[in-house]
Amino acid sequence: AQSVTQLGSHVSVSEGALVLLRCNYSSSVPPYLFWYVQYPNQGLQLLLKYTSAATLVKGINGFEAEFKKSETSFHLTKPSAHMSDAAEYFCAVGRTSYDKVIFGPGTSLSVIP
């Protein structure tokens, strides 16, 4: 069975500091991996996805993530945090693009001015 863990239910960073949100997955097949962002009282917005192409994936709003098979990780980073990055971030996994998406528990990111 597939599953996703996200280390740290809440992360605080200073504005301008590096953002690092951790995600580890388990999957019996090469996975499709996703990061979604959810702003307060809003829906899910796709930040980026890994679908077996390049291991370093660039997404919207300056975010990127690196797929490391040996570590079963897909951590999300952004070099410099902005106040507008404050939101809930979900890592997710699927077996194929048409399979159900399994979400992690989420990490709430706070950005301190």
Added chain:
Amino acid sequence: EPEVTQTPSHQVTQMGQEVILRCVPISNHLYFYWYRQILGQKVEFLVSFYNNEISEKSEIFDDQFSVERPDGSNFTLKIRSTKLEDSAMYFCASIGGGQETQYFGPGTRLLVL
């Protein structure tokens, strides 16, 4: 850019009442999904639908739930007799047309009193 739409955005109902949540997937998509997110928790898969039948459902999706594609554009989730614990945000998603990522709608927030 095409998007998935959901109506209503908010719904309040009394326990035991039937509710129907509506979704209009992207027009050339063939796979449809419902997910839910209880307040403060992660997003959970409910059901997937393809070729006019359920392709997979979770243990959450019991006999109180049903899905239907009544015409060529709508995809509905019906809860026959709502319980307090059905209060959640319900997301519809769709994929198709060679896409690699499910597109999520903005969600319907259901409150059962």
